[in-house]
Amino acid sequence: MRSHYCGDLLEIPAGESVKIAGWVHRRRDLGGLIFLQIRDRSGIIQVVIEPDQAELFAQAEDLRSEFVVCVDGVVRLRPESMINKDMETGTIEVLASGLTVLNKSETPAILIDGHEDVSEELRLKYRYLDLRRPEMQQRLLFRNKVAKKLRDFLEAENFTDIETPILTKATPEGARDYLVPSRTNKGSFFALPQSPQLFKQLLMMSGFDRYYQIVRCFRDEDLRADRQPEFTQLDIETSFMDEEAIMGLMENMIRQVFKDCLDVELGEFPRMPYAEAMQRYGSDKPDLRVAIELVDVADLLKQVEFKVFANPANDPKGRVAVICVPGGAELSRKQIDQYGEYAGRYGAKGLAWIKINETGKGSEGVQSPIAKFLNDDIINQLIERTNANAGDILLFGADSYKVVTDAMGALRLKVASDRNLIEDAWKPLWVVDFPMFEEENGQLHALHHPFTAPQENDADKLRAAPTETLSRAYDMVLNGCEVGGGSVRIHDQNIQSAVFDLLGIEKQEAEEKFGFLLEALKYGCPPHGGIAFGLDRLVMLMVGAESIRDVIAFPKTTTASCPLTSAPSPVSEAQLAELAIKSLAKSKGEDVE
Structure with missing residues (x-):
């Protein structure tokens, strides 16, 4: 149906015939001429329709914004006085010889051509229209480019892409789980993974010593500009590498992605202890700008x-x-x-x-x-x-x-x-030497997660002074955002049991929740560590967006709902009965008893 994308016509010699397809972005009728801007995902091109082609001209007079059309024509250079420096294709145009209307459009609920101040709720309700905007299309195409560069780097470093389960077991990782009822095991539930943490550790125990996955994760938590109930992370795990080796490799990966995608040299990644970051900047993700x-x-x-x-x-x-x-x-x-x-x-x-x-x-x-x-x-x-x-x-x-x-x-x-005191620069760093635990109301909590290794591999010392013990964790921070966090993991069963004890996880509970992990640690577990990067957050920073919702195709609102599909929504009593579930909420919006 098309011979070329609109944004690719700069590569086509003047005088060559082309066929393009897309949406009418804008239409201007100057009496003697009609100018159309035709848009596809690659960009926008100007199409000129001259009055000597009466039938074609009459067709063009009926066009409106967002009509879907196919245009035949010839590429030609614009006169010097008509060059549009604000368009990438502003030096050329297409002289139309044929026009087919593939579909008409009602007046869009949100403005595609322009910068109308529209509420986010409306943008998300009509997300398929919002995504037509060139700014949003470029962001998602950029996201795809970043993901490809990350994959290319890891594949070249001999990492293997391995999928891990989405339906899994509920484990404490710092946020609420999304639960999925089992029809075949009534009264039991799967949990959607907050991360593939335990599975990637099991892969290290299985001998796959360099694993990665661009994976969907789920957390039922309160949302902010950089949080979503479902999000995408680049998950990485390695064996036989210490923290310095892992951080060095990850620095190289992020440097290469920034160079390839933004032509930016990130330079050095200084190391800063957690205590220093809190003392000097009041944050474990300091913005050095x-x-x-x-x-x-x-x-x-x-x-x-x-x-x-x-x-x-x-x-x-x-x-x-x-x-x-x-x-x-x-x-x-x-x-x-x-x-x-x-x-x-x-x-x-x-x-x-x-x-x-x-x-x-x-x-x-x-x-x-x-x-x-x-x-x-x-x-x-x-x-x-x-x-x-x-x-x-x-x-x-x-x-x-x-x-x-x-x-x-x-x-x-x-x-x-x-007061405009933020330097226009990229300022990366690693925050290291995190405490193993933080204490709240007399109860210890893992600062990262309970599988992070202490700096000293000694269970007795860990038990004797847990709040003074530092972990082998590391966070990559960029311009005040944590873009990646990881650690060397516990590979010794005695250390893992000591951590569970200190966290108040009784032996029976540990066996119920993590028995498979404790069992696996008995069979020759190699030293291993890893890291996970928030892909949404990384792309948000790189494109200069205000929220990760602007780099996700179909995000949720801050109330974890989807205006487009009206999810979450009630289900029928028959579906609940089949799952052996009874709803305590009598009606929509009523408090649960």
């Missing part, structure tokens, strides 16, 4: 009369930290209060501040409601430690370590975004 850092000042404030500072400064579990905002002295009181409200979302009870008018003059050189509590020496030391200059503002957080770290880390990014 922002020069602002958290500066600890508790030692300067232990003796001040201002209890908001003194109490956490003297508390071993407290923290007093400050960020210096360049040029921030121009902030109004209203703007500072708004930043205080923003920090409050993370538990902060307020936001103290000092505007620097002049340095070296103590209280005379600053403006602040708390200056009366601080002597000149302390003020000068605060200015010196934060490298503040005249015209800057110091913003303080004082509370528990977690509240200050979370609030000031988030505020650092908010202020940088508002």
